[in-house]
Amino acid sequence: MVSRVDGRPTRDRVARAATVTRELNEAVTAAQAGDEEAFRFLYRSLQPALLRYLTTLVGGDAEDVASETWLQISRDLPSFTGGEFRAWSVTIARNRAMDHLRRQRRRPVVPVPVQALNDLAGDADTADRAGEALGTESALALIRTLPPAEAEAVMLRAVIGLDAETAGRVLGRRAGAVRTAAHRGLRRLAALLERAAPEDVPGAVRPRPRTGSQAPHASEAEPAEG
């Protein structure tokens, strides 16, 4: 649950993160010893988040890059010596994505997903459907409209589940920079949602949810740097 009483990470969050890390590392140890089911567990635990994160980096090529990522994870698994396996994996994914973008010499097109806005914000039932595919895809589509550094920070924190320090190590940035980028991203998302869903007209959908100054630069900046 969300603790709103102070600024420290919630006890809940810390405990949960520690549990996840321990479970993953136990699975890694088993996989290093050849346990295929353990590897399958790693895949199922991480792949959805990796794929979503990669989609923010390389768009429709995320599946291919995810395949390359798992190939390298398989190969380099013996060299994982402990620590945060999610960070280790997502670093591999990110490197593969950067290589991919360098090879492709192009960037994913990120249109402002009007439909996603409508699905998410214009529907009073959204909360009930939050776990369904539609809600997830819409949410990710909105995050992808953020400037890349903000989108990446939000994805690493919210979807991969890293804390700001670890995300900073993945990105080669300071934790404070990650916090700032994530915070700006959240505010931008909140503004997008706000414009899309006026409270007093729950079902209404405004035709132009974009704000003119905020969304468009998503498609211009570098995919990763901010």
Added chain:
Amino acid sequence: MRPHRSDGPADRAESDRLLDAVHAVPPADADPLTRLLAAAAAPATAGELDGEDRALAAFRAARAAPAVAAPVPASRPRRRLRVAAALSGLAATAVAGVAFAAVRLDRSPPPVVPPAPTTAGPAPTAAGPSRSTPAGPSGAASGAASSPGTPSGSRPAAPPSVGGALVGHCRAWLAKSEPQRAKALTKPGFADLVAAAGGPDRVESYCRTLVPAASPKTPAAKPSPKAPKTPADPSPKKSADDERKPGPGDQDDDED
């Protein structure tokens, strides 16, 4: 107006709390941003785990041939090294079938080769070459030698050759011309490859996963010159990271 703030979290600390709490199921009356984040982190949706078989195949191959690192798509600086290694390793690196036999002589296969526990298929030609590692017989040993600083000791001694055989078969198969390929898959020599791939029609994608960087025309392109570079932490490995160091753009980011 709205019962909650319309402009999102007020400061970084509040954003941190929101982000830390993302995996919690949002309460029904959660604000839209909380619901959005929860949706973004929701459990796997249909299709997201479609690559599981491929990932497991990669895992099996890596397990079966730990010394034969699958190639990372080559980054440029590596290419020269790769060529040098390819030249020096030419004798060992197999122009498909012929070299199998040659390399095989160099190996001293253990009297009993236990089938790799994770490899599907009967593997009738399990004594394939562990190509590209002149050291040969002990995949685990050469793996340890080639990755200093990594705990290769924790890697159990693996049956050295089955995955190597599959890689070799893939290489040989990919080297064939289009019309020959289908025919080859009906031969007993490729039966284990077909089995590992999960069917004749999947051999190509399986092999491309296993041997992604090798073009059909250059079967010798995959010595593993980068193996010694494998660090415990992946982050310093890629040149990509050079671009990721904190830059001027970070400075103003810290204050908000």
